[in-house]
Amino acid sequence: MDCIVLAGNRENYRSVAREDNKAFLKVGGRSILHIILEELRAVDRVDRVLVVGPKDRLQEEVGTHLVAAYPKPLLFYQQGRNLVENILGTVAASATGVTDRVVMVIPSDIPLITCEELNQFIDRCDMDAYDYVGGITSAHVLARYAPQADQPGVTMATFRLNSGSYRVSNLHLVRPAAVKRADYIRQTYALRYQKQLANIAKMWLVLLGLLWRVPTAPFYFLVAQGARHCEVWGYQRLAKYLSGFVTLSRAEGYISSILGTRFKVVETDFGGAAVDVDNEADYHTISRRFDEWRRMQRRRLT
Structure with missing residues (x-):
């Protein structure tokens, strides 16, 4: 399976902290793009990582050494005018001969994503029954990242259903030819x-x-x-x-x-994929509490 990392900065893009591409924002001493690539390294069912955005800058950020040492093909593609062009253009440019192949699509502004959450999402997706599966996370899980009495946090907008409140989690598994x-x-x-x-x-x-x-x-x-x-x-x-x-x-x-298409929603339990860098305040909060929240995520695994 390929994973497309959307690192473009065109149609309706919002700059954060004077950076016109959130993939290059530094969190915990590394760019968000580096953090995501490190987590994807450990997702066995992802065979190739395809990064789409400002190609030259992305390649410069990652560096030839990381590309050479990466355990799976790491490829870069020039961005198009919008989100759909970036996905479909990358799928076409990276064609493997399988016309109905499934790809995972994630953005480049989710520094709290973990390989465990990516694996859980893939495990819960039934791509025989559906062609497009989107991830959601419950408000109960997102409360782990909310402000506390003595610490800042991130408050994410949710939508209310009869079964509870949820947020779209930025995880997508899709068969583009079937949409x-x-x-x-x-x-x-x-x-x-x-x-x-x-x-x-x-x-x-x-x-x-x-x-x-x-x-x-x-x-x-x-x-x-x-x-x-x-x-x-x-x-x-x-x-x-x-x-x-x-x-x-x-x-x-x-x-x-x-x-x-045949659409389905799948819930994941970690929350990191839903906590994206939407604005400067959230960026500074995530940067400040990144190590602490990473430890919290690891503790929940054990």
């Missing part, structure tokens, strides 16, 4: 910051444009947003009532219809 309408991935990725009212409105417009294919999807999205905001604003009883209509299976069905 008929991949451009919707690009659109939703561009609107991923759902704390912003403008992005919520734009997402609503995207869904309204899909009424003919999934007539109830916009109303489902509206109820889901209502449940999430009621939870944030402290109206827990109303949030619980609204979330009773928001089930994971229905969400999976809507996404399958929109993308034209």
